[in-house]
Amino acid sequence: xxxxxxxxxxxxxxxxxxxxELDQVDDFEDYTMRNWTKNSSIANENxxxxxxxxxxxxxxxxxxxxxxxxxxxMTKNNAQWQGNYYQGNLSSRVKYISMDVRNSGSNVIFLRxxxxxxxxxxxxxxxxxxxxxxxxxxxxRISFSILEENITPLSDTFNYAVTFGNGSQGVEEMRxxxxxxxxxxxDPIEAVLDIDNIMAESQTLSTEExxxxxxxxxxxxxxxxxxxxxSNENVTEDISYGIIDLLGRTVKEGRSKLNQExxxxxxxxxxxxxxxxxxxxxxxxxxxxxx
Numbered sequence: 206x207x208x209x210x211x212x213x214x215x216x217x218x219x220x221x222x223x224x225x226e227l228d229q230v231d232d233f234e235d236y237t238m239r240n241w242t243k244n245s246s247i248a249n250e251n252x253x254x255x256x257x258x259x260x261x262x263x264x265x266x267x268x269x270x271x272x273x274x275x276x277x278x279m280t281k282n283n284a285q286w287q288g289n290y291y292q293g294n295l296s297s298r299v300k301y302i303s304m305d306v307r308n309s310g311s312n313v314i315f316l317r318x319x320x321x322x323x324x325x326x327x328x329x330x331x332x333x334x335x336x337x338x339x340x341x342x343x344x345x346r347i348s349f350s351i352l353e354e355n356i357t358p359l360s361d362t363f364n365y366a367v368t369f370g371n372g373s374q375g376v377e378e379m380r381x382x383x384x385x386x387x388x389x390x391x392d393p394i395e396a397v398l399d400i401d402n403i404m405a406e407s408q409t410l411s412t413e414e415x416x417x418x419x420x421x422x423x424x425x426x427x428x429x430x431x432x433x434x435x436s437n438e439n440v441t442e443d444i445s446y447g448i449i450d451l452l453g454r455t456v457k458e459g460r461s462k463l464n465q466e467x468x469x470x471x472x473x474x475x476x477x478x479x480x481x482x483x484x485x486x487x488x489x490x491x492x493x494x495x496x
Contacts, residue, residue: 331387
């Protein structure tokens with residue numbers, strides 16, 4: 206029965222919605238890509254099994270495409286994620302875009318959202334902070350804030366109100382992409398990203414990534430000898446740390462405290478992910494550049 210339904214749905218034309226709505230969700234259970242497309246001939250895939258809910262749960266698979274410096278991990282939407290994110294009421298505007306993600310490749314993905322509006326001039330912006338999605342950690346729920354303080358303009362003429370829409374037009378295109386800095390294009394990477402349950406929210410649960418992000422900072426960065434996880438609120442909390450290379454391997458781990466130095470002289474020069482956990486189970490991740 207499910208195979209028959211899948212065939213019939215794939216034969217139907219994709220319905221293009223024209224306006225973002227609060228609490229809308231792309232769960233990919235209709236066997237389509239929900240208008241999520243790419244710039245290359247390697248199309249996204251609707252995988253019919255193995256989403257966050259397990260057997261029978263559909264999800265979207267995005268595989269990097271291109272070659273060399275043009276290799277990219279990016280998917281975009283010009284349909285139901287267009288429109289006025291203010292919803293005509295600032296108190297109930299779309300403030301967060303949440304989704305379930307899984308890294309099914311072998312390289313660390315730095316995931317972020319980017320947006321574009323075209324009013325004769327093109328306005329672009331990107332979420333300021335990327336979320337690191339590590340290989341072999343399974344499905345996890347992440348949430349991006351699109352409030353002003355968490356958005357970075359990508360041009361000198363950027364205007365937040367224009368880009369997210371206080372009128373009828375608003376966002377023209379939304380992208381999900383890999384880049385460790387705010388950008389409109391993906392950094393080159395060979396990767397496979399699985400996505401499900403993309404949702405527009407006015408509020409979000411306090412997720413692991415959000416809970417500690419505003420409290421902690423990795424300093425100095427870049428560095429050669431030591432790092433310190435600094436906090437303005439708790440100077441004595443015990444933490445565990447892991448330092449992960451870009452192949453997803455843990456190269457150093459141990460116990461420490463906030464605002465206490467961690468020696469990294471033994472690490473090779475390069476880029477790493479520092480993962481910090483406290484005794485409550487909260488997690489903080491940040492990119493580290495080792496000179």
